[in-house]
Amino acid sequence: xxxxxxxxxxxxxxxxxxxxxxxxxxxxxxxxxxxxxxxxxxxxxxxxxxxxxxxxxxxxxxxxxxxxxxxxxxxxxxxxxxxxxxxxxxxxxxxxxxxxxxxxxxxxxxxxxxxxxxxxxxxxxxxxxxxxxxxxxxxxxxxxxxxxxxxxxxxxxxxxxxxxxxxxxxxxxxxxxxxxxxxxxxxxxxxxxxxxxxxxxxxxxxxxxxxxxxxxxxxxxxxxxxxxxxxxxxxxxxxxxxxxxxxxxxxxxxxxxxxxxxxxxxxxxxxxxxxxxxxxxxxxxxxxxxxxxxxxxxxxxxxxxxxxxxxxxxxxxxxxxxxxxxxxxxxxxxxxx
Numbered sequence: 268x269x270x271x272x273x274x275x276x277x278x279x280x281x282x283x284x285x286x287x288x289x290x291x292x293x294x295x296x297x298x299x300x301x302x303x304x305x306x307x308x309x310x311x312x313x314x315x316x317x318x319x320x321x322x323x324x325x326x327x328x329x330x331x332x333x334x335x336x337x338x339x340x341x342x343x344x345x346x347x348x349x350x351x352x353x354x355x356x357x358x359x360x361x362x363x364x365x366x367x368x369x370x371x372x373x374x375x376x377x378x379x380x381x382x383x384x385x386x387x388x389x390x391x392x393x394x395x396x397x398x399x400x401x402x403x404x405x406x407x408x409x410x411x412x413x414x415x416x417x418x419x420x421x422x423x424x425x426x427x428x429x430x431x432x433x434x435x436x437x438x439x440x441x442x443x444x445x446x447x448x449x450x451x452x453x454x455x456x457x458x459x460x461x462x463x464x465x466x467x468x469x470x471x472x473x474x475x476x477x478x479x480x481x482x483x484x485x486x487x488x489x490x491x492x493x494x495x496x497x498x499x500x501x502x503x504x505x506x507x508x509x510x511x512x513x514x515x516x517x518x519x520x521x522x523x524x525x526x527x528x529x530x531x532x533x534x535x536x537x538x539x540x541x542x543x544x545x546x547x548x549x550x551x552x553x554x555x556x557x558x559x560x561x562x563x564x565x566x567x568x569x570x571x572x573x574x575x576x577x578x579x580x581x582x583x584x585x586x587x588x589x590x591x592x593x594x595x596x597x598x599x600x601x602x603x604x
Contacts, residue, residue, distance in 0.1 A: 287372035288379035290396035293407030350377035424457035
């Protein structure tokens with residue numbers, strides 16, 4: 268049975284032990300692994316691994332021994348409690364083997380949790396999981412966590428006092444970080460606030476967010492957006508010496524000014540546009556200032572120049588590529604006031 272949206276989130280938090288299996292798939296391996304751990308904990312409890320009630324079967328091993336899964340779900344455990352069998356990195360080639368175990372499953376057998384990478388609409392494994400009456404199928408896509416998911420993570424981490432301004436900062440941070448990094452950041456925040464009666468503040472979130480050094484490419488684009496003409500040439504020379512390609516700088520420039528365009532045009536304001544662009548959390552304040560000093564027309568003109576430059580850099584032109592890139596950046600920085 269296929270599940271999605273809020274229904275899928277509720278099921279992952281509280282899976283039904285009366286179902287034979289759950290298939291979780293998605294392109295983001297970290298996101299899939301985190302949800303798998305959540306489901307295994309809910310089904311088997313915190314001591315499932317220590318009490319040998321958790322069995323892991325890599326897909327490669329299951330291909331060599333097709334009966335391994337059926338044996339595992341029927342086996343008895345020395346310790347009382349629910350048993351869970353995890354099949355990792357499954358592919359369409361295991362569809363027939365998995366169906367045999369799904370069909371043979373009976374109440375009292377171990378629950379099966381299958382994880383897979385991105386499955387297309389024609390995938391036999393996805394089709395099997397969506398149509399089998401005893402199997403639930405959930406796809407995880409590249410979407411940032413919802414407010415409800417963040418609140419659930421905070422609750423698990425022991426944080427209860429999170430004002431609305433702090434929650435807004437966490438939502439922004441969740442769009443800038445990978446799922447695993449974001450979860451680690453929440454755990455760090457919970458540890459920092461352990462036995463602290465005061466509510467979580469945005470300043471504390473900024474201080475505890477993962478630190479990252481601005482690259483010289485970002486410094487270059489900041490210089491362009493802030494009209495610092497004297498910094499463009501020297502920074503370009505350093506980047507050229509480091510082996511950075513002009514087309515890489517052009518792509519970074521397109522990303523930077525696309526973010527500024529979203530901030531400039533979003534009906535909810537620049538902060539909302541920055542969040543939708545999934546910009547890096549600690550660059551928000553600087554880019555907010557940049558967005559405030561550019562008109563939408565000026566940003567669109569900059570984007571047009573960057574697109575033309577990208578096409579020129581990828582063409583058969585013999586013009587010096589870095590010189591072409593430098594001319595474009597200087598032209599953008601010499602915007603109409």
